[in-house]
Amino acid sequence: MQTPYFLIDQDQLETNLSEFKHALQAIWPYSHIAYSVKTNSLPWVLDYLRKQGVLAEVVSDEEFALSQLSGYSENEIVFNGPIKGEAAFLKAVQKGSLVNIDSQNELDYFRRHCQEHKETIGLRINVDTTLFDSQDVGYREEGFRFGFSEANGELAQALDLIRFNQSSNRIGLHFHCNSVTRSVRVYQEIARYAKYIIRKYTINPSFIDIGGGFFGGVEGKPTASDYIQAVK
DSSP: OOOOOOOOOHHHHHHHHHHHHHHHHHHOTTOOOEEETTTOOOHHHHHHHHHTTOEEEEOSHHHHHHHHHTTOOGGGEEEOSSOOOHHHHHHHHHTTOEEEEOSHHHHHHHHHHTTTSOOOEEEEEEOOGGGSOTTTOTTTTTOOSSSEETTTTHHHHHHHHHHTTOSSOOEEEEOOOOOSSOOHHHHHHHHHHHHHHHHHTTOOOSOEEOOOOOOOSOTTSOOHHHHHHHTO
């Protein structure tokens, strides 16, 4: 009986990473790449990418702990997702992780433990699906499930809570959306919506997170440069 296994093409991995690094450096020199741990959480992959200066992007307490076991410090981790545990959330905020709040529960954690702290905190925005072409987002009528919506007032309330009368703006914005086609058009629309939100709510964001869901190294598909140019 044969045993299935993952075969990592290190040369292709290096090529894909190099292409994104160069594309970002040309337009967004102060940007960072973060790797989605849920995509492939093999410790070798995490160790390799950490040594290349790539952050870890996690969506659960377990992935947060795994990234630390693989050598990542808290300030090298992006903590996304709507199901963070309270203890892990608090540790991540206090230890300098880039945390994107994604649910009302997490807002409650923030209110109880972090509101008077000075740390930067991110907020996931629920992007209006009607902005996209129907072939790119196959569930436009249903809307995206995650983040805070402007339409129902949740976004304005969350921004007010995070600002907490701070004289300096400590808010980061997270706009990740799933798409069917991974088209460059999707990222162009996200960038336009980000601009709209920033202007309407007078935000001077500490960071903007528009990834992921990119094609990487696939012949005939958009390149890293195509995507980065789309959000310029």
